[in-house]
Amino acid sequence: AQSVAQPEDQVNVAEGNPLTVKCTYSVSGNPYLFWYVQYPNRGLQFLLKYITGDNLVKGSYGFEAEFNKSQTSFHLKKPSALVSDSALYFCAVRERSSASKIIFGSGTRLSIRP
């Protein structure tokens, strides 16, 4: 069965510094991988996805993520954090089957201090 782990409940970063939000996964075969962001009292918004091809994926708001097959990881990164990036971030995985569901991690709360 597929699963996703986000080992950090919270990540604190100073504005202007680089940020990393970690995600590892377990799935049969090659995965589809996603990052979503949730702002207070809002639904989830899509940030980026890995389907195939280049392991470095660029997404919305300057975020990027790198698919590492050997480490089964898909860490979210941004070179320079903004206070407005403060939110709850979710990693998700889906098996390469048309009938498979999408499973989310437990979420990481990102806090950017001015």
Next chain:
Amino acid sequence: GAGVSQSPSNKVTEKGKDVELRCDPISGHTALYWYRQSLGQGLEFLIYFQGNSAPDKSGLPSDRFSAERTGGSVSTLTIQRTQQEDSAVYLCASRQTGVKNIQYFGAGTRLSVL
């Protein structure tokens, strides 16, 4: 509609009552998902509908939970004999057929069981 619509946005009920939560997916989206998000927590997969296939109910926490999707569009999540631990935000998402297509989330229904 323009996005995934969920109703009601908030629901307060008494322990032991039944509740129905509604999800209107984006028109043309064949896949529909229900998730549960407890306060500040991750997304717990509940159920997944894909076209006319039998739904994946593997995430439903008990037989008090059920869901239907009529005509391949609107879905209703029903919780019978609600318990206080059912209090959470229930999120619905829809997705168009195709491996590259992402989920779009509604704003959720906040359920409070007193």
